[in-house]
Amino acid sequence: MSRRTLVLLSAILVVSISSAACGGNASQTASGGDSTAGPTSPTTIILGAYTTPREAYGQLIPIFQQQWRTQTGQDVIFEESYLGSGAQSRAIVEGFEADVTALSLEADVTRIQQAGLITHDWQDNPTNGMVSDSIVAFAVRKGNPKGIDDWADLAKPGVQILTPNPKTSGGAMWNVLALYGAALRGYVEGVPANDEAAALDFLKAVLKNVTVMDKGARESITNFEKGVGDVAITYENEVLVAQMQGEDYDLIIPRSTILIENPIAVIDAHVDKHGSRAAAEAFVQFLLSRPAQEIFARHGLRSVDPAVAQATADQYPPVEDLFTIAYFGGWHAATPAIFGDDGVFTRALVDVQSK
Amino acid sequence: MTLQPGRLGKTPRERWPRPVDWRRRWLRRALVTVVLLYVGILIVAPIAGLVAGALAQGLGPVLATFRDPQVQKAFGLTLRISLLVVAIQAVFGTAVAWMLVRDDFRGKKFINGLIDLPFAVSPVVVGYMLLLLFGRQGLFAPVLQTLDMRVAFAVPGMALATLFVTLPFMIRELVPILQAFGVQQEQAAATLGASGWTTFRRITLPALRWGFIYGVTLTLARALGEFGAVLVIGGGIQGRTETATLYIYRALDERQYVAAYSAALALGLFSLLLVLGTELLRRREESRQ
Known part of the structure; x- marks a missing residue:
């Protein structure tokens, strides 16, 4: 009896260790594959966002994925994280390697910039770095x-x-x-x-x-x-x-x-490390495009595009x-x-x- | 097997003494009512609420929840981390418990006190402590960078956090059993010429069996349910560092209430089955003896 229980226990141990180890190996080879990938293998964009616009991104991301595939033939995988804006900003400073960050307020992006992770002038565009x-x-x-x-x-x-x-x-x-x-x-x-x-x-x-x-x-x-x-x-x-x-x-x-x-910015240190700059910059450009701005407007956000803002003025007194x-x-x-x-x-x- | 230690170690069921007067009988009924109400409000009612919430729109949406690849990934990650943590705690927990009881060394009392620390520290704080070590600006950041290893916002950090919060369970189950078991049987084995390893394998380990099983059960249950520490150190990245509990939290934020309740129910049922299964195993063994 006792021997049987022991055998059972050790079997559980072996199975659990090996399954955990296998899982680890599998994910390692997967990420290793990413970094040595050619241009046609999938790229990944990690999005670190604040909690509110998730429904809009849920609709926007598939559209961008399709656009990017038709333009470049490449699949782009998204990994999303939604936390309070301040918490998300601090997580990125502490080492969460988001490629694109969409936060509630400028100061939270400035924190990431001051940590040396954003090196370009992210506010140098027609919307002053804002997306909604x-x-x-x-x-x-x-x-x-x-x-x-x-x-x-x-x-x-x-x-x-x-x-x-x-x-x-x-x-x-x-x-x-x-x-x-x-x-x-x-x-x-x-x-x-x-x-x-x-x-x-x-x-x-x-x-x-x-x-x-x-x-x-x-x-x-x-x-x-x-x-x-x-x-x-x-x-x-x-x-x-x-x-x-x-x-x-x-x-x-x-x-x-x-x-x-609400600002949006590509995080230079991370896109360069991941080799995802082209896709990440295209994603931000897409979000500022008129079709994307219309989708934001359908999800309750006032548009930063004056034309879209005017067209949706009746919804936003x-x-x-x-x-x-x-x-x-x-x-x-x-x-x-x-x-x-x-x-x-x-x-x-x-x-x-x-x- | 002569000894049956363990947290549910039982004396033969005692019968309530024959009622002496009506007052005692009423007191007893009142006490039973209080106990039933207490357990009912604290445990049964929330579970019933969860079942009702999950089944609010029938069984279809519940099943759809578990076909969602993100849900499967989240549960898979929870299971992977939990099994890894249980395996590590099983080995090191046993070793630490054995050292604490059988050995004497400087700083033993200090170690003994430290082991209970995870009971006292909030898991969110545990997450931040690990960030201070393994974060980008953390103490170990230069080492991790040269090795190109990721701990924070990755699975290893989450496993570390879960290891921290589950540290006491195995040890606290095993220490009292080792103390009660004493050294006589081990010494007897030694005088009969058994090696240290044989003694441990044939004498000590079988005696520890039930403490070991309960330790594994509690460690596993705690690991499955961890939230705060894995949220802070993992960042809750969907499809990558999102565990089952983090998925539940997100689904609530996304107003996908049926999905959240279904996932919560599955997690809860798993833990319940685990505990019940252990108890059943024990009953069977007891009745056999």
Whole structure:
């Protein structure tokens, strides 16, 4: 009996070790094959993206794969990873070898650039390095039972708010900038324009109502869909995509909000190492083309192509007071001033949490 | 086999003493109700919810989930990492447990304490610790670069992370058994002329059998379910470093709820069968003796 059990155990051990080893070998030979490949064998593009545009990429990637095959006769395989923008940016800096990165905000690409992985001027193109736009908006329950129409309503007692964590999520940073900017610009009742102290108090009042801070924008909105909270501050495109997928809640656009500009960049160090530069650059070019921009627009994103933006204007209502990151002096100024250790948001959060 | 140690080591089932008065009977009923409610709310209800969620649109979408090559890859990767980790822990766990009980060396207490560390550290932190070592700016980065080896954002890093979080299980199963078993039988074997290896193979190992099996079961179950550490060190690259748990997380993000629930159910059922199978094996052996 005991001998039989021993035989059984050792058999399990042998099988598991060999299967694990075989698996390892198989993947090694596969990757070895890639690097020594000729031009007609498949190439791979690793896409490191933020969480929100995944449905758009799900439709765009197959179209590009077909285009590339007809143009070059080569198959291109995609490996995709979707994390919160900040988390994705840090993963790439730590060694995740993405060929193309599509993030929520410029500062997250700048981090990769400063790590020495992007060596070209990625903003030197007609869209200034951006691939899509959006705005910060609210998702509220069907029929807006809590009457949340603008920023000021978020500070009302008893309103439960979802917004992601700015430490990991780019969308969360846009949310804070939109809220604080709207207050500074005089679009919040009771907060005089350009009154930093009053704007800070308003930020604190809203943060007090925040019940959940998720890792990424997508997680935040799906938690809202599961019944948490009264309002989710989020990308306009998150709400539009959810509505396309049959989720039943309302989109509210505040009078004043920030224009979200999402960058895309080829990562030089990785495409050169993988030999995937040609395909990766063609992919980015494709994403900026008119057909691709139309697909982005169908997935709730505002187009960076003026012609497409004009053609889809009826789906994307204008905002009374639309400002950009330039209002805060660009990301290099906004990041420390708002999110740094002594930044406005950091101080407000510490203050709210200590109470 | 004279000794039957193990976590479910049993004394003959004790019968509740004859009820002395009605109060005791009520107390007992109340306690049983509390236990049933506790287990029901904590374990049965979530599993039932998962089953309901997976079958919300019938069996078709559930089966379609497992035909998806990305799902198959994710489960395949989970299985590969888990089996590798179990194999390593089986060998080294046994060795470490044996050293801790049978040997005396400087720093033994320190090692003994360190082994429980993975219980205390959050898996996400484990992932970041490994990134600090194996990341692009990590301590070992120059070595890895010259060898052209990839650990972070690749399978070896994920296996390392899983090894870390599963370290205590094997050892903590084996140490008490080795202590209870004592050295007399081993010494007896030695006086009869058995070599060290023969003694280990014929005396020690059979005594360890059940601890070994439970250790393997727990290690495997833990490895299958690991999430935070493999997410941080692996990056969740679809089709490459996406394990079953990471696939479930992604499917939820993509609002593919049936796929997420189906995959979660499959993973849960596998672990359940594993534990039940071990228990069944043990019952059979007990009844045979």
